[in-house]
Amino acid sequence: MYDVIVVGGGNAALCAALMAREAGASVLLLESAPKAWRGGNSIHTRNLRCMHDAPQDVLEEAYPEEEYWQDLLKVTGGQTNETLARLVIRESSTCRDWMRKHGVHFQPSLSGTLSLSRTNAFFMGGGKALVNAYFRSAEALGVQMRYEAPVAHVELQDGVFKAVVLGNTHERIEGRSCVMACGGFESNREWMREAWGQTPEGDWPSDNFLIRGTRYNMGAVLKDVMNQGADMIGDPTQSHCVAIDARAPLYDGGITTRLDCVSLGVVLNKNAQRFYDEGEDFWPKRYALWGRLVALQPGQIGYPIIDSKAIGRFMPPVFEGVKADTLPELAQKLGLDVEAFMKTLNDYNAACHAGTFDHTVFDDCYTEGITPPKTHWARPIDTPPFYGYSVRPGITFTYLGFKSDERASVYFGGQRSPNLFAAGEIMSGNVLGKGYTAGVGMSIGTAFGRIAGTQAAMAAKTAASQHSSRISA
Numbered sequence: 001m002y003d004v005i006v007v008g009g010g011n012a013a014l015c016a017a018l019m020a021r022e023a024g025a026s027v028l029l030l031e032s033a034p035k036a037w038r039g040g041n042s043i044h045t046r047n048l049r050c051m052h053d054a055p056q057d058v059l060e061e062a063y064p065e066e067e068y069w070q071d072l073l074k075v076t077g078g079q080t081n082e083t084l085a086r087l088v089i090r091e092s093s094t095c096r097d098w099m100r101k102h103g104v105h106f107q108p109s110l111s112g113t114l115s116l117s118r119t120n121a122f123f124m125g126g127g128k129a130l131v132n133a134y135f136r137s138a139e140a141l142g143v144q145m146r147y148e149a150p151v152a153h154v155e156l157q158d159g160v161f162k163a164v165v166l167g168n169t170h171e172r173i174e175g176r177s178c179v180m181a182c183g184g185f186e187s188n189r190e191w192m193r194e195a196w197g198q199t200p201e202g203d204w205p206s207d208n209f210l211i212r213g214t215r216y217n218m219g220a221v222l223k224d225v226m227n228q229g230a231d232m233i234g235d236p237t238q239s240h241c242v243a244i245d246a247r248a249p250l251y252d253g254g255i256t257t258r259l260d261c262v263s264l265g266v267v268l269n270k271n272a273q274r275f276y277d278e279g280e281d282f283w284p285k286r287y288a289l290w291g292r293l294v295a296l297q298p299g300q301i302g303y304p305i306i307d308s309k310a311i312g313r314f315m316p317p318v319f320e321g322v323k324a325d326t327l328p329e330l331a332q333k334l335g336l337d338v339e340a341f342m343k344t345l346n347d348y349n350a351a352c353h354a355g356t357f358d359h360t361v362f363d364d365c366y367t368e369g370i371t372p373p374k375t376h377w378a379r380p381i382d383t384p385p386f387y388g389y390s391v392r393p394g395i396t397f398t399y400l401g402f403k404s405d406e407r408a409s410v411y412f413g414g415q416r417s418p419n420l421f422a423a424g425e426i427m428s429g430n431v432l433g434k435g436y437t438a439g440v441g442m443s444i445g446t447a448f449g450r451i452a453g454t455q456a457a458m459a460a461k462t463a464a465s466q467h468s469s470r471i472s473a
């Protein structure tokens, strides 16, 4: 029997496995993906949001706890557990030495992406290098690993973990404790349909969603343990959801399919109407809002429109945009109604109040007299060539998860399980009721992965000593 069974093979699972092993536990890690695809969404990441009170190696200036907390409070609209959020924030200031010990290297922020040099530490080689380093370190420490080992059932007795059962071989594996770190359910198209439902017109909006990361986050364990009465948190329709190029692949398009020009232009729906303030806030604080906004539009499609003034001011997307010398030609090429398009663009252009454009501050370029307004960085779209893109909702990860606490415990009817824990996306809804701020996904997974691993090792020790005292009694 293993002391600790860790379900999942991404950042949270690896942090849990490493900590449990360091605490002396025997550890088995079960990853549903084949080895070549191990690592879940974590392989697509680039950085971790870190609290710090003074400049630190790759991090500039300071990013104090209170500012981090206010950022989270703002993006979640208050739908966050302050105790757990502050725990994540504090952990983010101390975890990097431990990460380095396990082979993770950091580099300064890349310029021209999301302007994160003060708040986020970037992984040298990205998330793939981080995951590989953790796997190497875990292997060296003696963590047992199995790939193509999808857990289908978590066996419980009155909230006490007993064993897992694999979905493919039906093998039953016993453990003294378990950490569930196997992501959300974003890759499960049927569950997404169930969550998002059908429109009065008969469409299934989620059929038009793309999945930015792994195809293996099917939510099998989430559903299984939820059906056994686990206390849950979060709304199944809430997720980190980015507007991505509509031509992106269904899975694993990763970071390169994101389109970062929204705040430099306007975004129309398929009726050629604007539908939200494109200049509401800085892009790092708003990019994760636009997927959901597009999801709520007819046909779940949006069209960012820019002119040549915007070129060079945002990360170039991997797919080229549609280019035209005139606005009517652009509308035509995008398949939008030319008359409606021109009315929207003409109204917008006429509403732009001339100010001093500065994309690095909340400038005084805003619109007057149109709905919705564009409150910053509003400049007429009048300089050819013009560019247009089509975007779809790109789901990064879902927020429905297990209600948890500062020990990463799972609860059943308000009772804490003594030996079942959760970490990462599968419980991120405790901190992220909605919204997102760049880099906090890895902060949550690292903080709770490490806590869950330590707690699981302790629970296993307790279970083992209870067992031996029963035998000797």
Ligand SMILES: Cc1cc2nc3c(=O)[nH]c(=O)nc-3n(C[C@H](O)[C@H](O)[C@H](O)COP(=O)(O)OP(=O)(O)OC[C@H]3O[C@@H](n4cnc5c(N)ncnc54)[C@H](O)[C@@H]3O)c2cc1C
Pocket: 007, 008, 009, 010, 011, 012, 013, 030, 031, 032, 033, 038, 039, 040, 041, 042, 043, 044, 045, 046, 047, 048, 049, 149, 150, 151, 152, 181, 182, 183, 184, 212, 213, 214, 216, 217, 218, 219, 220, 221, 253, 254, 255, 396, 397, 423, 424, 425, 426, 438, 439, 440, 441, 442, 443, 445
């Ligand atoms: C394109 C992209 C870019 C991102 N960039 C960043 C970033 O720069 N910074 C940041 O903080 N966050 C970023 N995120 C979010 C980040 O990926 C997640 O918050 C984080 O990786 C979650 O880690 P996790 O371990 O909980 O889940 P994952 O890394 O998704 O791991 C889940 C694991 O569980 C496995 N699994 C699933 N079901 C089962 C099962 N039944 N049995 C066994 N194994 C199972 C999967 O195969 C996978 O290995 C990004 C996400 C994407 C998609």
